Every structure is written in C-alpha cells, then in structure tokens.
Amino acid sequence: MFSIKLLNQSVVLLTTYEVIQDAFTKHGSVMSDRPDIPLFSQVSNRNSIIEQNYNETFKMHRRNGNKIFKGLENTKVSMEKVTMEEAGYLMNYLKQYCGKPIDIKFPIYHATANSVSQVALSKRFVYNHKGFQKIIDSSVAMTEDPTFGKKIFAIIGIPLLRHIPPFRSANQQYVKRTKEIYDFIQEQIDEHIETLDPDNVQDFIDIYLVENHISKTQKNLDFEANADLRGFIKDLFTAGIETVSITINWAIVTLLHYPEIQAKIQQELDSVVGSDEKIRPGHRKSLPYACAFLEEVMRYHTISPLGAPHLTSADVELSDFYIPKNTMIQAHIWAVHHDPNNWPGPDKFDPLRHIDGDGNFVSSKKVLPFSVGLRRCLGENLARIEMFLFIATILKHFHVLPDSGKSLPPLHMGIHGLFYSPFSFEVVLQERSSLI
Numbered sequence: 001m002f003s004i005k006l007l008n009q010s011v012v013l014l015t016t017y018e019v020i021q022d023a024f025t026k027h028g029s030v031m032s033d034r035p036d037i038p039l040f041s042q043v044s045n046r047n048s049i050i051e052q053n054y055n056e057t058f059k060m061h062r063r064n065g066n067k068i069f070k071g072l073e074n075t076k077v078s079m080e081k082v083t084m085e086e087a088g089y090l091m092n093y094l095k096q097y098c099g100k101p102i103d104i105k106f107p108i109y110h111a112t113a114n115s116v117s118q119v120a121l122s123k124r125f126v127y128n129h130k131g132f133q134k135i136i137d138s139s140v141a142m143t144e145d146p147t148f149g150k151k152i153f154a155i156i157g158i159p160l161l162r163h164i165p166p167f168r169s170a171n172q173q174y175v176k177r178t179k180e181i182y183d184f185i186q187e188q189i190d191e192h193i194e195t196l197d198p199d200n201v202q203d204f205i206d207i208y209l210v211e212n213h214i215s216k217t218q219k220n221l222d223f224e225a226n227a228d229l230r231g232f233i234k235d236l237f238t239a240g241i242e243t244v245s246i247t248i249n250w251a252i253v254t255l256l257h258y259p260e261i262q263a264k265i266q267q268e269l270d271s272v273v274g275s276d277e278k279i280r281p282g283h284r285k286s287l288p289y290a291c292a293f294l295e296e297v298m299r300y301h302t303i304s305p306l307g308a309p310h311l312t313s314a315d316v317e318l319s320d321f322y323i324p325k326n327t328m329i330q331a332h333i334w335a336v337h338h339d340p341n342n343w344p345g346p347d348k349f350d351p352l353r354h355i356d357g358d359g360n361f362v363s364s365k366k367v368l369p370f371s372v373g374l375r376r377c378l379g380e381n382l383a384r385i386e387m388f389l390f391i392a393t394i395l396k397h398f399h400v401l402p403d404s405g406k407s408l409p410p411l412h413m414g415i416h417g418l419f420y421s422p423f424s425f426e427v428v429l430q431e432r433s434s435l436i
C-alpha cells in the first residue's frame with residue numbers, strides 16, 4: 001500500500017489482494033463512497049449508481065438492481081436467453097465476412113450493446129442500425145478515439161482543464177455524447193410507461209416501474225425516480241458495452257498469438273457440444289479449459305488496472321495505517337494480477353493455472369477484474385455469460401486467423417485510456433470445415 005498526492009487530493013493505492021479485500025469488505029462501509037468527478041457529474045448530477053456515495057439511497061438502488069437482475073430470469077429477456085440469441089446473430093453476421101479481413105470489434109460492440117439493450121429495454125437492433133450505432137459510438141468514444149480518451153482522462157485527473165483549450169472541446173464533446181445517451185434512454189422510459197402492463201413485465205425498466213408503483217394510469221414517475229432510473233440504465237450501457245467488448249477483443253488477440261490454445265478450446269467444444277447444439281451458459285461446467293482461458297485473459301490483460309475510485313467517508317485504520325476521511329482509494333488490480341506471490345511467472349499467459357489436478361476449472365479469489373466488496377461490479381454475471389457465449393460460439397464455428405502479411409497486434413502493449421484495450425487489428429475468420 002502506498003499513497004500519493006494529486007494536486008490537493010490524497011490517493012492511497014492498495015496493492016495486495018488481502019488489503020483490498022480488507023478495505024472494501026471489512027471496512028467497506030467507510031471506504032465505499034465515490035469522489036465527485038466533475039466531468040461526469042456536470043451531466044449526471046451524480047444520479048447514477050456508479051457515481052453515488054455509499055448512502056441509504058445508494059443501498060436501496062443497489063438492492064433494487066440486484067433484485068431486478070434476478071427478476072429478469074422470469075421474463076423473456078433473461079440473461080441466458082438474450083445472450084444465446086445474440087450469439088446466433090453474431091455468428092450469422094460474421095459468416096458473411098469469412099475469408100476476408102474484418103475488424104471484429106464492431107460486431108462485438110453490437111453484440112454486447114444488444115445484450116444490455118435487451119435486458120434493459122427488451123429491444124435489439126440490427127448491426128447497421130444508424131440510431132443505435134450512435135449510442136454505441138457515444139458509449140465507447142473514449143476507447144475508440146485515443147486522443148479524445150487521453151484528454152478525457154486528463155480532465156478526470158485535473159477537473160479545471162475542462163475549461164481550457166484543447167480540453168474544453170473534448171469536454172463539450174463528452175457532454176454532447178452523454179446527453180445523446182440520456183435522451184435515447186428517456187425516450188425508452190416514456191415509451192415503457194405508456195405500454196406498461198404490471199402483470200406482464202418485460203425488462204429492467206418495467207420491473208423498476210412496477211417496484212416504484214407506477215401504473216399506466218398514474219403515468220409519470222416523480223422527477224427523482226425518473227432521474228435515478230435514467231442514470232441506472234445509462235450506467236448499464238456505459239459500464240456494460242466497452243468492458244465486455246474490450247475483454248473479448250483481448251481474448252481474440254491472445255488466440256491469434258496462441259493457435260495451440262485456440263485448437264485446445266475447439267477440441268473441448270467439439271467433444272462437449274453437439275454439432276447442431278447451441279452453446280448455453282450451462283455448458284461452462286463441462287468446458288473447464290475454455291473457462292480457464294477466459295479467467296487467464298481477465299488476469300493477464302487487466303482492462304481496469306485501478307478499478308473505479310473509492311473515497312473514505314470517515315477516518316479509518318487499515319493494516320496499521322491511518323487513512324483520513326475524504327481520501328481517494330484505488331485498488332491496484334493489475335498489481336494483484338501480476339504479483340509473483342500469487343502467480344508464478346506472472347508474465348506468462350497460461351490457462352492451466354486455473355485448472356486443478358483433476359482437470360476442473362478453479363476460479364481464484366485473486367482474479368478480481370470486477371473488484372470486491374460493497375461496490376463490486378453489478379453486471380458481473382451478465383459479463384461472464386456474454387464473454388463465454390460469444391467467444392465459445394466464435395470458436396465453435398470459425399478458426400480465428402491473423403490477416404496474412406500483417407504483423408500480429410501486440411499482446412503486451414495496448415491503449416491506456418479509461419480502460420486498457422488492444423490496438424486496432426483485423427482477423428480472418430475461416431469456417432471450420434468439420435461443421436460445413
């Protein structure tokens with residue numbers, strides 16, 4: 001653990017699993033506020049679950065969120081159903097590009113965005129839908145445009161920069177794009193209120209409306225509840241599209257570097273999943289090597305190296321160190337994922353680390369891409385299902401090959417923005433002959 005000073009803000013970096021666990025779980029009630037980040041709050045007014053402090057309102061929203069995610073299992077947009085359906089669409093889309101170089105990132109963005117959209121709004125959009133493309137572009141702009149991303153990153157660190165060129169225009173662009181997302185979501189909420197049938201709830205918004213005792217006759221959500229719902233859905237889009245897509249992209253880059261790992265996952269898939277059978281989340285327990293591969297991808301390419309910032313709401317003592325109120329706390333997830341005490345030879349990519357002597361997949365507490373404790377990622381379940389289904393479906397149907405004549409995208413280097421993502425690359429998909 002060590003601390004630094006960023007302008008007037010003290011920041012403590014937690015660098016071991018034990019201390020992160022202690023801070024966010026045992027001392028979670030005083031180490032789970034969020035710092036106010038003016039870049040975000042100028043649009044959101046902190047009416048978003050990610051940005052809220054750990055107070056009674058937040059706790060209620062978080063409980064609501066968990067309950068709604070559970071409630072979805074009884075609707076036609078259960079995570080399992082929507083991701084399986086989307087995996088089918090993704091495969092059909094990719095089939096059209098077999099044999100040609102393709103930037104796979106874009107269909108992946110659409111597949112992950114549709115999964116969130118189905119869960120939240122029970123709507124999916126075709127991959128070239130202009131309106132939805134705009135929402136995706138706005139949700140992933142910081143990753144897709146590294147120059148923009150770097151300026152935004154600088155504004156997050158030094159908020160005053162947002163008033164000074166050239167950062168001012170990046171700030172304006174951020175505000176414009178985020179407002180587009182909010183407008184899109186507001187339209188969806190209004191439409192849902194219009195068509196709400198409490199006896200036949202369709203999705204996250206419907207369940208939220210029913211939980212808040214909204215009926216068609218009553219019509220309007222009060223201002224606060226509306227802002228909360230809009231912020232919640234905005235978080236699902238902004239936290240749920242980029243993170244899952246980037247992890248899948250890293251998985252693809254890794255498969256290009258290790259064809260033998262790709263072949264091993266395909267062998268496992270062939271022996272477990274029948275040729276006409278669709279891959280289901282339930283197959284995970286019979287596919288230990290595929291699960292170990294994804295776990296190793298999340299360890300090796302830690303996409304959120306410092307997690308999301310926390311803030312102390314009171315003075316606290318942690319591992320014999322005194323940390324005052326209003327200190328920013330960052331979990332150094334990358335350090336835990338690359339600590340040689342946890343992972344011998346941490347710079348080697350090796351899925352077998354996550355397989356026990358009997359060939360079973362063992363998930364380790366020390367792989368913590370979703371963080372731990374009271375602010376742990378709310379979308380972990382959805383993210384894990386998507387990553388598994390999309391990668392397994394791609395590998396069941398295609399060989400993922402490098403674009404010949406071009407060098408492979410680097411495995412050890414990427415773009416450091418809000419998330420750590422691979423450089424742009426193209427792949428060539430070849431339909432697996434055994435399945436034709």
Ligand code: HEM
Pocket residue numbers: 049050051062116235236237239240241243244247303304307308309369370371372374375376377378379380382383
């Ligand atoms: C590989 C994919 C993902 C990764 C690595 C990831 C990682 C994280 C991390 C590190 C945090 C911060 C935890 C903390 O403050 O300690 C977080 C929070 C959050 N994530 Fe994710 N996430 C992923 C996917 C998703 C998805 C798919 C959704 C929803 C559709 C989602 C929704 C959220 C929300 C709402 C929060 C805020 C929780 C809170 O503030 O209490 N995430 N995520």
